[in-house]
Amino acid sequence: MDASNLFLFVGLPYIAFAIFLVGTIYRYRATGFKVSSLSSQFLEGRALFWASVPFHFGILVVFLGHLTAFLIPSGILAWNSNPVRLLVLQVTAFAFGISVLVGLVGLIYRRLTNPRVKMVTNNMDIVIELMLLVQTGAGLYIGYAHRWGASWFAADLSPYLWSIFLFRPEATAVAAMPFAIKLHIVNAFLIIAVFPFTRLVHILVAPFHYISRPYQRVIWNWDRNLVRNPASAWTETRPRNN
Amino acid sequence: MDIRAQISMVFHLDKCIGCHTCSIACKNIWTDRKGVEYQWWNNVETKPGTGYPSKWENQDIYKGGWERNQDGTIQLRGAGKGKGLGNIFHNPYLPTIEDYYEPFTYNYLNLIEAPPGDDQPTARPVSMITGEPIDVKMGPNWDDDLSGTPDYARNDPNMAGLSPAERQAMFELERLAFFYLPRICNHCLNPGCVASCPSGAIYKRGEDGIVLINQKVCRAWRMCVTACPYKKSYYNWHTGKSEKCILCYPRLEAGYAPACMHSCVGRIRYLGVMLYDADQIEKTAAVPDSELVNAQLSMILDPFDPEVIQAAKANGIADSTIKAAQNSPTYKFVKTWGMALPLHPEFRTLPMLFYVPPLLPVMASVTETDGAQKAKLNPIAKTWTDNWLYDTSTEELWGTVEQARFPLKYMAAMFTAGDEKAMAERIKKLMAIRIYRRWKTVGDVDEAKARKVLADVNLTELQAEDVYYLTSLAKFNDRFVIPPAHREQAHEMLEFVGDRRGSTGFGFRETPARGM
Numbered sequence: 001m002d003a004s005n006l007f008l009f010v011g012l013p014y015i016a017f018a019i020f021l022v023g024t025i026y027r028y029r030a031t032g033f034k035v036s037s038l039s040s041q042f043l044e045g046r047a048l049f050w051a052s053v054p055f056h057f058g059i060l061v062v063f064l065g066h067l068t069a070f071l072i073p074s075g076i077l078a079w080n081s082n083p084v085r086l087l088v089l090q091v092t093a094f095a096f097g098i099s100v101l102v103g104l105v106g107l108i109y110r111r112l113t114n115p116r117v118k119m120v121t122n123n124m125d126i127v128i129e130l131m132l133l134v135q136t137g138a139g140l141y142i143g144y145a146h147r148w149g150a151s152w153f154a155a156d157l158s159p160y161l162w163s164i165f166l167f168r169p170e171a172t173a174v175a176a177m178p179f180a181i182k183l184h185i186v187n188a189f190l191i192i193a194v195f196p197f198t199r200l201v202h203i204l205v206a207p208f209h210y211i212s213r214p215y216q217r218v219i220w221n222w223d224r225n226l227v228r229n230p231a232s233a234w235t236e237t238r239p240r241n242n
Numbered sequence: 243m244d245i246r247a248q249i250s251m252v253f254h255l256d257k258c259i260g261c262h263t264c265s266i267a268c269k270n271i272w273t274d275r276k277g278v279e280y281q282w283w284n285n286v287e288t289k290p291g292t293g294y295p296s297k298w299e300n301q302d303i304y305k306g307g308w309e310r311n312q313d314g315t316i317q318l319r320g321a322g323k324g325k326g327l328g329n330i331f332h333n334p335y336l337p338t339i340e341d342y343y344e345p346f347t348y349n350y351l352n353l354i355e356a357p358p359g360d361d362q363p364t365a366r367p368v369s370m371i372t373g374e375p376i377d378v379k380m381g382p383n384w385d386d387d388l389s390g391t392p393d394y395a396r397n398d399p400n401m402a403g404l405s406p407a408e409r410q411a412m413f414e415l416e417r418l419a420f421f422y423l424p425r426i427c428n429h430c431l432n433p434g435c436v437a438s439c440p441s442g443a444i445y446k447r448g449e450d451g452i453v454l455i456n457q458k459v460c461r462a463w464r465m466c467v468t469a470c471p472y473k474k475s476y477y478n479w480h481t482g483k484s485e486k487c488i489l490c491y492p493r494l495e496a497g498y499a500p501a502c503m504h505s506c507v508g509r510i511r512y513l514g515v516m517l518y519d520a521d522q523i524e525k526t527a528a529v530p531d532s533e534l535v536n537a538q539l540s541m542i543l544d545p546f547d548p549e550v551i552q553a554a555k556a557n558g559i560a561d562s563t564i565k566a567a568q569n570s571p572t573y574k575f576v577k578t579w580g581m582a583l584p585l586h587p588e589f590r591t592l593p594m595l596f597y598v599p600p601l602l603p604v605m606a607s608v609t610e611t612d613g614a615q616k617a618k619l620n621p622i623a624k625t626w627t628d629n630w631l632y633d634t635s636t637e638e639l640w641g642t643v644e645q646a647r648f649p650l651k652y653m654a655a656m657f658t659a660g661d662e663k664a665m666a667e668r669i670k671k672l673m674a675i676r677i678y679r680r681w682k683t684v685g686d687v688d689e690a691k692a693r694k695v696l697a698d699v700n701l702t703e704l705q706a707e708d709v710y711y712l713t714s715l716a717k718f719n720d721r722f723v724i725p726p727a728h729r730e731q732a733h734e735m736l737e738f739v740g741d742r743r744g745s746t747g748f749g750f751r752e753t754p755a756r757g758m
Contacts, residue, residue, distance in 0.1 A: 032458050034757030038482035039462040043371070045338040056331040115372045116339070120479065124758045197758055205461050207330075207440030211323055215437035216523075220448035 002175075008186050009171035013164050016193035023196030024204065037202035043116040051110055055103025061096040062139070066153075070161055073154035080151045089150045094143045101136045104129065128198040131191050138184040146178060157185075244520040245543065245554040247563050248431070248451035248594050249489065249513065249724060251503070252575045252582045253424055254713060255600040256672070257510040260422035262286050262383065264502035264511075268426075271501050272488070277480025277756075279345035279370050282382060283487035284502045287423045290398040290412065290652070291385040295341040298473040299586065300399040305335040307434050307471030307589030308527060316528045316590055321438035321469040330440065335468040339479070343380035345370040371479070389413070389420035400655040408649055419647045421600040424510070426502060427474040427487035428585065428593030429453050431518065431541070432527040435486070438469030443484075450515075451594065452489045457754065460484055471589035481756050497726035499718075509716070514570030514723045515563055516577075516594070517543045517554055527590045531659045534587040541592075542577055545570070562725035569723045571712055572596065579701070579709055581671050588659035599653055599665065601646070601672040643669050667699070674699045675713075678706045 028035055041048050069076045080086040108129050111121050142149055156173045163170040174185065195201070268284040287293040301307060305320025318325070320335040329335075348365040356363030369376045385394035390413040401409055411417065429446075433453050436444045443459035444466055446452070455466070455475070462482040466475040475486045490500035498504065503511040518541045526537045543550045545567035554564055567573065575582040575598060582596035643650065643666050654665040674695040681692035696706055712720060 031752060031757075033481075033483075033752045033754055036460065036482035036757050037462045038757055039464055039477075040479070041333060041336055041464065042338055042467075042477045042479050045332075045336060049332045049334075052331045115374060119372055120756070122758060199758065201757075202461060205441070207327070207442075207461070207463060209442065210327065210440040213442060215322075216432070217436050217439075217442060217445040218448050219445045 005171065005175040008182070009160075009174045010164075010169040012186065012189045013169075016189040019193045020195050024201065027196050027201065028204075035201050035205055036199075038120070038199050040117050040120055043120065044110065044114050047106065047110045047114070051103050051106025053103070054099040055107055058096045058099030058101075058103060062093065062100060065093050065096075065150075069150065069154045070158050073158035076150060076154040080148070080154075086148055086150060090143065090148055093150065094140065097136065097140045097143060101133075101140060104133055104136055108133065124194070124198045128191070128194065128200060131187060131194070135184065135187050135191065138180050138187065142180050142184060146181060243550075243553045245517050245550065245557050245559065246448065246451065246520045247515050247554075247559050247567065248518055249429070249494065250451075250516050250572045250576075250594040250596065251426075252512040252514075252572045252596045252598060254510045254512070254575075254598045255421055255423065256598065257508040257713070258286070258422040258424060259508045260286055260288070260387070261507050263505045263507050264424055265382075267501040267505035268487075271490070273485075275480075276370075277478040278476065278485060280339065280342045281476040281478070281485060283474070283476075283485075284424065284426045285382070287425060288383075288386055288389060288394075288420050289423045289656070290389055290395040290401065290420060292394050292397050292399075293385075293423075293425075294382070295337050295473050296380075297397060297399055298471075301471060301589070304337060304471070304473065305468055306473065307469070307586075307591055308432070310528060310530070310590070314528055318434055318438055318469050319471075321434070321465040326438055326440055326463070326465045330463055330465075333464055333468060336464055336477075337467065337473065339371075340380075343378075343382070343384070344376060346376055346378055346381070349375075387420065390418045395420070400652055403651055403655055403660070404649065408651065412649065412652070417647065421648070423585075423597075424502070425472065425474070425585070426595065427453060427489070428472055428591065428595045429489060431520075431523050431592035431594060432590065434469035434471060434589075434591050435466035435475045438465040439463070440465060444475075447491075450491075450494070452491050452494075453486070454488055454491070455484055455486055457481075457483050457485075458752075471586065471591060472593070481754055483754075494724060495726065497724070499722045499724075503722065509721065512571040512575065512712070512716075512721045514572035515567040515725075516570060516573050517545050517550060517559070517564070517567050519543055523592065527592055531588055532661060534590070534659050535583060535661060535664055538584060538587060538592055539577065539580075542573070544577075545573065560725065566723050566725045571716070571721055571723060574708070574712065579671065579705060581668055581709070583657035583664070583668060585657060586659075587657075597657060598672070599657055599668050600648070601669060601676065643673070671699045671701065671709075674701060675706050675709050678703075679710055 041052075076089075080089065111117050111125065111129065146152075156177075160171060160174050174182070177185075191200075264284045265282055265286055269282070273279070273281045273283060282294060285294050293299065297303060298306075301319055307319055308316040309319045310316050346367045347370055349368050350365050352363050353365050366375045367378050368374060385391070389395045395413065396409070401412075404412075429451055430453065431451070433444070433446060435455075436446060436453060439455075439460075440463045441459050441461045443456045443461070445454060445456065447454060460483040462477070462484070464477050464484065466484050466486075467473070467477050469475075470486075475484050477483075478485050490498070490502075493500060493504075499513060503513055522541045526541050529537045545551070545554075545564060551564055555561075572582070576596050582598045584593045584596055587593070646653075646669060650662045650665050650669070651660075653669075654660050654662045657668075658664040677687055677695045678692045681687040681689060693703075696703060701709070
């Protein structure tokens with residue numbers, strides 16, 4: 001394996017994940033106020049529907065698909081053992097990929113043309129949207145040109161990713177992949193690296209906890225019973241809100 | 243019994259002169275920043291009118307508040323766990339800036355720096371979002387004083403139940419009237435915004451019931467904007483955080499009145515503590531429409547009742563708070579005298595700001611001075627030479643409740659979820675006190691009548707004097723009865739004093755800047 005492959009498929013992932021971890025933690029702790037989905041629906045709502053909804057639902061499904069193939073490759077391979085099921089999986093993934101592409105193009109168009117949305121656009125928004133566009137384009141091309149990804153991802157790429165996570169990097173298989181796939185992989189690591197510096201951080205604060213919490217929330221500055229108890233020092237009744 | 247204290251406000255609508263000083267005081271303190279130019283945490287609306295944002299009371303459009311299901315449970319109309327998370331990528335019920343207005347300023351510099359030319363230089367309006375010239379189509383108080391106008395007053399959602407004839411009568415040229423409705427966050431007991439927030443950023447403070455948005459936890463899922471039926475949670479388009487009225491809690495904690503109240507020219511506002519039973523919230527919010535007002539009022543407990551006091555103390559409520567609850571002007575208006583009502587109780591958020599409905603404006607009727615009419619005449623009534631007069635005698639001034647300038651049905655749609663009887667009771671009380679005071683001061687009402695009207699509405703003479711005092715003569719300390727926060731017990735409150743404007747909710751030192 002030559003030096004460039006070594007850098008792209010062994011060095012880069014570790015650099016990317018290191019930046020991701022340090023950057024995210026730093027951003028959340030030091031500038032937590034800025035962690036927001038920064039919705040611009042208030043400024044423009046109609047076009048957003050046709051862009052945001054296909055993009056988000058599409059990317060959710062595509063991401064979960066990649067995640068499943070990474071976590072349980074044997075399950076995916078078992079599913080794909082029947083050609084019809086493999087076809088169903090491929091077509092579904094491709095359809096949601098198209099959905100991502102349509103939404104993403106819509107989002108970029110809206111961001112560049114709507115004068116109000118332009119005012120709340122920063123450079124990183126454009127950068128990340130273009131990176132995602134490259135990623136989606138490469139992904140769709142792979143799905144079309146290098147069939148059947150659902151199977152070879154589970155067979156070849158999943159072990160590679162595991163080798164990265166288990167600190168036993170083994171990139172020979174990847175180094176032999178066609179260009180589009182390499183691009184998709186390298187771009188993915190780049191997205192992970194810039195992740196903490198973009199609006200994508202809202203993924204990390206997705207409100208899953210809403211499902212299990214009671215609707216109403218009351219917060220007390222201090223414990224209302226202990227505060228009247230002369231035996232308790234105030235230091236024991238720390239506020240629960242800061 | 244889980245007794246909690248709630249800071250609540252009463253607005254005496256008869257006293258509001260519509261000067262918008264409260265709105266300006268609030269704006270200058272809290273919302274003069276980028277991204278919140280359009281936010282009016284306090285605004286004053288002309289009623290009948292469409293309000294701000296336009297037609298906010300129409301929940302068919304905005305889907306705010308709670309709705310009652312067939313089985314007697316309630317759910318958020320446009321948000322909640324299912325709808326909120328399902329619509330998180332695009333909230334179909336989110337009002338956009340068109341429903342408010344695009345904030346604008348004027349290009350004033352052009353007036354002095356324009357090069358010589360054939361035309362007078364002008365200051366064109368420019369958008370405060372894009373900086374481009376815009377045509378101003380809406381602005382704050384756009385429908386101010388525009389009662390009777392087809393676009394505004396006649397589109398008032400509260401008139402939905404009125405027949406065309408009744409509407410017509412409201413806008414007859416000689417009878418046309420309006421009143422003002424100042425609105426801030428209602429600091430509800432069953433707040434829709436809190437329930438709708440996927441991040442859990444919005445919460446009600448236990449000690450005083452103020453509803454706040456933790457700016458550090460807000461992630462711009464923007465469901466609170468939809469869920470608040472009063473549209474008092476606003477989205478800051480610059481920082482990507484929702485913001486709302488904080489009842490000037492930093493001022494309250496230090497013993498100062500909120501800016502809107504402190505600046506009120508008409509002295510229409512009263513701020514006091516009320517004790518309520520938090521165990522009743524869920525049950526009360528789910529009663530049928532017709533019982534809503536009474537159910538909500540019955541949650542508010544008598545602060546003189548020894549049992550209530552004991553339970554309050556057991557719940558950690560300070561003695562000074564209990565004492566304030568006993569002297570509370572809001573408790574008097576809402577419970578003791580039964581004169582104040584919540585705004586739109588049918589939204590089921592149990593709003594804790596109350597309104598004394600307007601009796602005014604009264605208007606002398608124009609009559610011809612002949613026969614019977616003349617015999618009734620007060621010597622001071624003004625007669626014109628053509629024998630027409632403005633009859634200012636008492637009966638003509640106040641007439642009956644049914645002849646009130648604003649139809650009972652209209653007022654009931656605003657304050658009692660359609661219960662006209664409950665509305666009439668309040669109006670009658672206001673009238674009775676006026677007639678009683680008319681006897682005392684002007685003397686053109688006889689004593690027997692004055693006493694009879696008081697008895698009719700179950701007010702004693704002493705109570706009538708109290709109402710009169712608190713309405714007309716009350717000093718600041720009678721209208722504002724709030725104990726300062728107990729800092730001696732809460733050292734925590736002294737932390738994070740580096741609060742900045744824009745950092746609503748609990749403080750933090752980070753600059754509230756837009757994220758990447």
